[in-house]
Amino acid sequence: MTTIKGGAQALVLVLMAGAMVAGCARTTERITFNGVFYKQKSKAASRDNRERFVVTVPRVNRGYDGALAAGAYEGKRYCVQNFGTSEVEWYISPLAPRGTVQPNGNKLTFTGKCVLW
Structure with a gap:
């Protein structure tokens, strides 16, 4: 089993956090009408x-x-x-x-x- 050390571990955490934020941004950028999202x-x-x-x-x-x-x-x-x-x-x-x-x-x-x- 390989372990991640020091700077590499921090890089992995930053990349994971970025991926999570990017995934959330897509749904929050959706414009809804009367509370409903339409794919016009x-x-x-x-x-x-x-x-x-x-x-x-x-x-x-x-x-x-x-x-x-x-x-x-x-x-x-x-x-x-x-x-x-x-x-x-x-x-x-x-x-x-x-x-x-x-x-x-x-x-x-x-x-x-x-x-x-």
Whole structure:
């Protein structure tokens, strides 16, 4: 059996502590909506026009209102990340009156366009 001595033991402890903190950071960085984490995704509607995008929010059964908020957030995030603007012109909107957008199975889909200056 091999034992770790002095500086090597300290290095192992620092690496273990770093790994533990990194693992915790992932869950604390998650943004929740109405206390629920949704794995929303966005993508360009087409290769030719990246300003237009599609947002999908799965697991609507966890909460319709939270899924709407997650969709609105993801649309703004897409525009900020790709164009530096948070202005969105929605075609199918998460900001519409409640019940306007109906789930397709257990998923909501929104479409919009980033408004450029």
